[in-house]
Amino acid sequence: MHFRKTIIGVGGLALSLIATGVMALSQDEIAQLGNSLTPIGAEKAGNAAGTIPEWTGGLSPEAGAELERGFRDNPVKSEPEFVITAQNYNEHKEHLTPGQVAMFERYPDTFKMPVYQSHRTVAFPADVYEQVKQTAGQASLVNNGDGIDNFSHGSFAFPIPKSGAEVVWNHLTRYRKNVERSYAQAMPQVNGSFTLIKFREEAAYPQFMPDVNLEKAANTLLYFKQRVEAPPRLAGNVLLVHDTLDQVKEPRMAWVYNAGQRRVRRAPQVAYDGPGTASDGMRTTDNFSMFSGAPDRYDWKLVGKKEIYVPYNAYELSSPELKYDDILKKGHINPEHTRYELHRVWEVEGTVKSGQRHIYAQRNFFVDEDSWLITLADHYDGRGALWRVGEGHIAHAYHEQLPGYAIETLYDLLAGRYIALGMYNEEESAPKFGTSPSMNEFTPAALRASGVR
Template sequence: MSKKMHNALNKSMTGAAVLMLSLMTGSAFAKVSEEDAAKLGESLTPLGAVKAGNADGSIPAWTGGLISGGEASASEDPGRPANPFPGDKPKFEITNANLDQYKAHLSPGQVAMFKKYPDYRMPVYETRRTAAYPNDLYNVVKKNATTAELVSGGNGLANFDSVIPFPMPQSALEVVWNHITRYRGGSGERTMTTIPVQADGSFVPVKMVDQLVWPEFLDGGRDAKKDDNVLFYYLQQITAPARLTGSALLVHETVDQVQEARRAWVYNAGQRRVRRAPNVAYDGPATGVDGLRTADNLDMFNGAPDKYDWKLVGKREMYIPYNDYKLMDPSLKYEDLVDAGHLNPDYLRYELHRVWVVEATLKEGERHIYAKRTFYIDEDTWGASVIDHYDGRGKLWKMAEGHNVMFYDVNTPWMAAETLHDLDSGRYLVTGLANEEPQFMDWDNKAKRRDFSSAALRRIGR
């Protein structure tokens, strides 16, 4: 954990709790007792997962996660850590020949990939529960368990401090809010590509730099007035290809987006002007993705949950992408990784993990291109690892996967990449690869408040 992160966490963690008091409108949902919260760090991990392994040992107990100085050595590049398990080999592969044996641990969307692509395979490795957070955050999460509440019909949070409001969730929306608010380093800059892949495997990478910063990590820390109702700030700049170079997106992500819609601005390089962008939400179109994803598909799912009715199905064991360090290997080219229909399975890793299952069904009278979504959210990281998407006729349409990795130098679980497969057209989108870029993640970028203003977009254009 960098000195900058440590100082920011110690200095500003309580600011968000004060901020969220202003959102206490509508009915509040129950929080857990001090007695129940005491299970965090005992029978449960500090983030609320079951600490014990499963009955047959195929899922091991959580023993603290993968942190530098522990099972992992410090990497030469914290932004692109080396594979800490280079000797691991697949235990087995799931193919069309043995699919029936394993489909109980797959989502319908994952099963559909085998039916769509006869040569598709899924290499399954030993399960390694690598997830860990900075120690400073564990007490914050424990406190949230006894204070955080859903308000505004589940569309906002009250008495919440920074990350993971509901480590012991009692409803579907609480699980989803854990995904939305999970820790992603506090302040990070990512140099990466978004690659729309055609059905024949051809592609043109769209290169970009984006920044994701929580108010606590801005210069001066959280400002009660300026950061009112703000969860984080996001800035995206496209650097290639030439037809898109200079385009930029700025987002002030509001906590309660029903009370106050997401604040978004775009800079259009061709028009050389900044404009408000209210359509950067829900199923609004995204730039540089060839129509393959909506605004709320980024980071697997983002934004307001108000268009859907949410149902908590429960927990299950499932094969999900995990510890996908091979996807960050700088010796590989994009053409090594990107195949027609899907990523090259030689560089993928799946493991058996426990996931929360949540169903989202479009409310009557609401509009969205996805009439239903089924989320499979990793219990250790609270990151959505698989999401199946259904169209208005109830037909399975798209399947998304988040390829989890642990950035062990900074105690931050995130993704090496995320994919979104169109099961009808055979096209797919992969976001986050950086193998051909000079760097991937910069966890020590000095974020300034002025960088996240509409005026900053004009400076980028110039």
């Protein structure tokens, strides 16, 4: 899938910004993209120790074979180099996050991190690289990061970030494609028992929709529709979301269709720390996709770049050979199927602004430099105690040139429970990318039809 010509007035805008002296990046900095930096802003070189390799272009679309039901083979099969456990984690602490340390201490007998050779597999289409270089330095933060301006329908707004808010916006504006997918969510009890919640989901982006007026949709980031398919008591309920780039100027719009009442209603609670759909209170709305929605309730501090063992190349966790029972275990997912690698990440610390509220008083994100995906997230309560630990197990869909999550987990250290979402091992097919939905499919009027049982 290729970009429509969507950056409004790119050439004229760039010249205007340069002329007025408000260019966020110098021409010398922009020239680093594709040279000393990867085309989206990561350090191209490996680390001094040789434990993180040089980025040489990532995986090709033909890196692995196609399997049953649209699944793909694991292109980096190997054995772990070592395993971090509660008994030896202190030897590796410089490459661990507080959340990972807390998991070893909370589950000393079962939580493990098998560490593999690092592979920098992420690659994007050539037109994405072209767009990033063409638009670098144009986007600007609104009110210190509450929104962004001068950036309609592109990807990676700030490839050379200068602030924590810019890193967060890179995650929010990362390159994505229209997608249809079925997946499962589970919230295992303390004893490990669980009930699966099944979803059918569609996401679409204005630049990839044939009937969207891009000028009118200049502030629109994405359209999202989610239908609950199981269990029967929830089946038929539908959520519709329109997300914006500046949610202070134009807040997120959300609607829900309740199948029992057969009514469509506005849903302002589907934002910030409102409870996630059918999550038993185990995640907030903005925990979805590790972080989504408006960032305006936080001050974002750029802590810096670190080398951390992160969940990466998690192809095993999306294998069609696994059942959900193989993955979901007491306390945490099965470490026999996880994979950790040493990668460079940006750490960003968000603290709730004065006068604002959120159940997470602080959240620290660890953002993969090669994809701008948040891969680890530590969430603190109002007392300053580490409360929930999030893991986004990154797997690069090489055939689509699109990184994403094989599974997302959020561990509640106090309750001894967790939520796992995004699993599709047992579904009828792997996610289908590159769809071309009509805008009519993402209107409140369409919800009733979507929710018919």
